[in-house]
Amino acid sequence: GAGVSQSPRYKVTKRGQDVALRCDPISGHVSLYWYRQALGQGPEFLTYFNYEAQQDKSGLPNDRFSAERPEGSISTLTIQRTEQRDSAMYRCASSLFDHNEQFFGPGTRLTVL
Amino acid sequence: ILNVEQSPQSLHVQEGDSTNFTCSFPSSNFYALHWYRWETAKSPEALFVMTLNGDEKKKGRISATLNTKEGYSYLYIKGSQPEDSATYLCAASNAGNNRKLIWGLGTSLAVNP
Numbered sequence: 001g002a003g004v005s006q007s008p009r010y011k012v013t014k015r016g017q018d019v020a021l022r023c024d025p026i027s028g029h030v031s032l033y034w035y036r037q038a039l040g041q042g043p044e045f046l047t048y049f050n051y052e053a054q055q056d057k058s059g060l061p062n063d064r065f066s067a068e069r070p071e072g073s074i075s076t077l078t079i080q081r082t083e084q085r086d087s088a089m090y091r092c093a094s095s096l097f098d099h100n101e102q103f104f105g106p107g108t109r110l111t112v113l
Numbered sequence: 114i115l116n117v118e119q120s121p122q123s124l125h126v127q128e129g130d131s132t133n134f135t136c137s138f139p140s141s142n143f144y145a146l147h148w149y150r151w152e153t154a155k156s157p158e159a160l161f162v163m164t165l166n167g168d169e170k171k172k173g174r175i176s177a178t179l180n181t182k183e184g185y186s187y188l189y190i191k192g193s194q195p196e197d198s199a200t201y202l203c204a205a206s207n208a209g210n211n212r213k214l215i216w217g218l219g220t221s222l223a224v225n226p
Contacts, residue, residue, distance in 0.1 A: 033213075033214075040153070041218070042151075042200075042202050042216045042217065042218055042219045043157065043202075043204075043216050044216070045213055045214065045215065045216070048211075048213055055211050055212075055213070056211035056213045058211075058213075059213075091156065098206075098212050099144065099145045099162070099164065099206070099212065100162060101147065101159035101162045102147070102149075102157075102159060102214070103159070104156035104157050104158075105156065106156060107156065
């Protein structure tokens with residue numbers, strides 16, 4: 001596709017449920033990033049991949065959060081046993097390599113009731 | 114820990130005014146400095162990526178400079194227009210920190226017609 005896409009765009013779930021957020025990066029981009037963004041705040045780093053390798057996951061808040069990119073393209077961010085504090089905009093970005101500009105997707109707005 | 118700071122936090126200017134913002138970051142092990150423009154309800158869009166000390170980049174009325182020795186970057190907007198109203202985010206990466214971007218909190222610019 002022309003840009004980074006994310007699905008679903010909106011997700012409402014009940015506390016305790018698992019959710020999977022998908023990111024489809026720009027074709028050919030080596031690096032893929034996951035961020036969380038609170039209302040009116042800048043991006044908060046969660047994790048990033050070069051190809052299929054997870055380079056850094058230090059931003060994942062706890063072990064309920066995990067991410068994978070098994071074939072070096074599409075990535076999934078999974079949140080297990082969701083809590084209300086997980087409610088936020090989750091943004092994905094990709095870049096040609098990890099020192100290049102990042103292109104952001106539209107985000108997934110997650111609401112945990 | 115890499116800490117990126119931006120100032121001012123917010124700025125109100127009149128149409129036609131020129132303005133500038135500052136981004137400061139630790140200078141040791143510097144890797145890259147990014148500037149993004151972010152309009153609320155949209156995704157951040159890259160303005161510049163700079164890596165070399167003394168780099169100067171320009172895009173239309175917006176330009177940026179980089180000083181890696183002292184750890185700062187300036188973003189300049191010449192002749193501000195209402196459409197320049199947005200949050201300007203700075204992010205820096207460190208070669209010893211898995212090269213992930215650490216984001217500042219942004220400078221919110223409002224240009225009054």
